[in-house]
Amino acid sequence: xxxxxxxxxxxxxxxxxxxxxxxxxxxxxxxxxxxxxxxxxxxxxxxxxxxxxxxxxxxxxxxxxxxxxxxxxxxxxxxxxxxxxxxxx
Numbered sequence: 001x002x003x004x005x006x007x008x009x010x011x012x013x014x015x016x017x018x019x020x021x022x023x024x025x026x027x028x029x030x031x032x033x034x035x036x037x038x039x040x041x042x043x044x045x046x047x048x049x050x051x052x053x054x055x056x057x058x059x060x061x062x063x064x065x066x067x068x069x070x071x072x073x074x075x076x077x078x079x080x081x082x083x084x085x086x087x088x089x
Contacts (some may be wrong), residue, residue, distance in 0.1 A: 041076030
């Protein structure tokens with residue numbers, strides 16, 4: 001990820017998130033439940049995702065995890081696309 005404070009994208013603006021790491025913020029209002037971008041990454045079970053998160057925290061790397069359900073977590077930290085930067089409210 002670039003060290004620039006702001007990276008302008010077609011979908012929105014990528015900024016340092018006040019929540020955690022980098023965040024992709026939409027430039028325009030969007031309808032609820034609309035497809036914005038695909039969230040890609042490695043599929044993990046909960047225990048493995050916890051271990052990965054601990055490891056990334058220990059080495060000071062931002063971690064991008066998305067819980068699909070109780071059994072599947074998508075880890076976009078190392079192999080994800082731009083979707084990892086989306087921030088949900």
